[in-house]
Amino acid sequence: MxxxxxxxxxxxxxxxxxxxxxxxxxxxxxxxxxxxxxxxxxxxxxxxxxxxxxxxxxxxxxxxxxxxxxxxxxxxxxxxxxxxxxxxxxxxxxxxxxxxxxxxxxxxxxxxxxxxxxxxxxxxxxxxxxxxxxxxxxxxxxxxxNSISVAEHAVMMMLALVRDYMTQHEIARSGGWDIADCVKDSYDIEGMDVGVLAAGRIGLAVLRRMKPFDVKLHYFDRYRLDAQTEKSLNAIYHDSIESLVSSVDVLSIHCPLTAETDGLFDKTLLAKMKKGAYIVNTARGKICNKYDIKDAIESGHLAGYAGDVWYPQPAQQDHPWRTMPKNAMTPHTSGxxxxxxxxxxxxxxxxxxxxxxxxxxxxxxxxxxxxxxxxxxxxxxxxxxxxxx
CATH class of the missing domain: 3.40.50.720 (NAD(P)-binding Rossmann-like Domain)
Incomplete structure (x- = not known):
């Protein structure tokens, strides 16, 4: 053959x-x-x-x-x-x-x-x-x-966004010691509301890894977790995507790309998120409208966007996620x-x-x-x- x-x-x-x-x-x-x-x-x-x-x-x-x-x-x-x-x-x-x-x-x-x-x-x-x-x-x-590989990558990106690691690392690399510039957009994730969209193998692994950070966990999935798992995580189940995104400070996306999720995160859904929220997307690039994400970052509605999935792949040189502010993008390497x-x-x-x-x-x-x-x-x-x- x-x-x-x-x-x-x-x-x-x-x-x-x-x-x-x-x-x-x-x-x-x-x-x-x-x-x-x-x-x-x-x-x-x-x-x-x-x-x-x-x-x-x-x-x-x-x-x-x-x-x-x-x-x-x-x-x-x-x-x-x-x-x-x-x-x-x-x-x-x-x-x-x-x-x-x-x-x-x-x-x-x-x-x-x-x-x-x-x-x-x-x-x-x-x-x-x-x-x-x-x-x-x-x-x-x-x-x-590679489910756990992706989950680890997502957790890394959550922390990098919230702590604004990218800015601090770049200042150190360039020979600077500008502490105020390093921390002016840096927060603790402790106490924040952290949610996952889809709690399958990867999403569930993310929830389990985030629990020790003393955050409040949320999730939405077509298949609800069993009561014992939900209780062990103290995770709040949402019956709609809109309810989830409006409730969290940090959202990690783990759903498959389907006709239902293609372009799901457009300006309408993004507007329902908290001001200053963060998005991590290690699922598929087409789940998020690239221009609407860029606009939400530049307007200050979103505080940051990270992920390692693009469309198409490899992404074109002028893809807006390469250069927009407060991004922590990587090539598709998580898995x-x-x-x-x-x-x-x-x-x-x-x-x-x-x-x-x-x-x-x-x-x-x-x-x-x-x-x-x-x-x-x-x-x-x-x-x-x-x-x-």
């Missing part, structure tokens, strides 16, 4: 020759009890760079030994891209959310042999799921592999730490092993299969709601 893999480019100064850490902590289960990926083999060292072109997700030896053709590229944009040229006869496509190979309906129509689209990570909205269903293409992702890469590389191999052997793919990894939403996809993407980012 032909396996086409889209990965981000290698570091500008070449692949690392050494790493600060020689190993990763051993883990066998995620917080909810789900086991980590269990491939039959592994041809990489955990903790090394796997998500770039030369890393190849550690799959090259496995695939070529089995006689499969393996194409790895970062050239993914435009009809003459290497991605488009090889997509025509590819049987399997592997892509990461951080540097997605967008599988639009038009591209899927040209991919006559495509049987399986794998997300090396979490979040498959770079695939037109409705079109995949129509064509009977299986879409799978490595559920939970591709070296720790996470080992898990999602293992997960991709596990999926491929099962697919080639004709064995079932784990139900929790499945988004669509046999023309319908299944597994995680059934929970996260309501039918007819999925949006191709």
């Amino acid at each position: 032909k396996v086409l893999c889209v990965l981000y480019p290698d570091p500008k100064d070449g692949m690392p020759r050494s790493y600060y850490r020689n190993s990763l902590p051993h883990m066998s289960h995620y917080p909810d009890g789900q086991t980590l990926p269990t491939p039959q083999g592994r041809d990489f060292t955990p903790g090394t760079l796997l998500g770039s072109v030369s890393g190849k997700l550690g799959l090259e030896k496995f695939l070529k030994t089995q006689g499969h053709e393996f194409i790895v590229t970062s050239d993914k944009e435009g009809p003459n891209s290497e991605f488009d040229r090889h997509l025509i006869d590819a049987d399997v496509v592997i892509s990461q959310p951080f540097y997605p190979g967008y599988l639009t309906a038009e591209r899927l129509e040209k991919a006559k042999n495509l049987k399986l689209a794998i997300t090396a990570g979490i979040g498959s909205d770079h695939v037109d799921l409705a079109a995949a269903n129509k064509k009977g293409i299986t879409v799978a992702e490595v559920t939970f592999c 591709t730490s070296l720790s996470a890469q080992a898990r999602y590389a293992d997960g991709v191999r596990e999926i491929l092993e099962n697919f080639f052997a004709g064995n079932p793919i784990r139900n929790e990894y499945l988004i669509v299969s046999d023309g319908d939403y299944v597994g995680t996809g059934k929970h996260s993407y309501a039918k007819k709601e999925a949006v191709n980012q």
